[in-house]
Amino acid sequence: MAAVVSGLAQTEGAAAASRSAEPRFVFCVGRGSSDHAGVYGKYLASTLAGLPTGLAAPSAAVLYRSGMDLRNCLVIALSQSGETPDVAEFLAYSRLHGAVTIAITDKQESTIAQAAETVLRTHSGEERAIPATKSYTSQLATLALVWSIWSNRDDLVEPLDRLPGAMTAVLEQEDSIVDEDLNIGDRSRSRVPRKVGHR
DSSP: OHHHHHTHHHHHHHHHHHHHTOOSEEEEEOSTHHHHHHHHHHHHHHHHSOOOEEEOOHHHHHTTOOOOOOTTEEEEEEESSSOOHHHHHHHHHHHHTTOEEEEEESOTTSHHHHHSSEEEEOOOOOOOSTTOHHHHHHHHHHHHHHHHHHTTOHHHHHHHHHHHHHHHHHHTTHHHHHHHHHHHTTSOOOOOOOOTTOO
């Protein structure tokens, strides 16, 4: 996470280069948890930059060869490994058909990174957890940084700079949090709200 935030200059360059192309629509493309990170990206692009944004359907291009005109579009591909086949193929297809492309991935040498014009590394390392915790949160942070910079929202960039320290502080309380969680038992109920990041 700290590496994502410390890569501010690279993210500023990516945001500036993509914005200069004046895209009128944004596609986010990913699979699994990366697809859900794209939902968050969709809200950010729409609310901060005022750009219509959707989640791509890679099969429309990869399988059905629809011949989409992607000029004036920005395509953001999300993949921890950078080797998700249909995401990589859709990104290459998008670039060939006129889109500006960004890859958000951990591996600089991956297929997706090679297919994109711009690569933003998450520096999350090998993902061993089934929920993809590291890669997912680093993708969210990267997307937040991109769209905050794009929209000239310094008031949103500064809190992101504090995020690594805040996460470290929480992790240092892991034992007490686990103990408290185990003691709750049946005494409470959980509620899942619908906010940014929920479909």
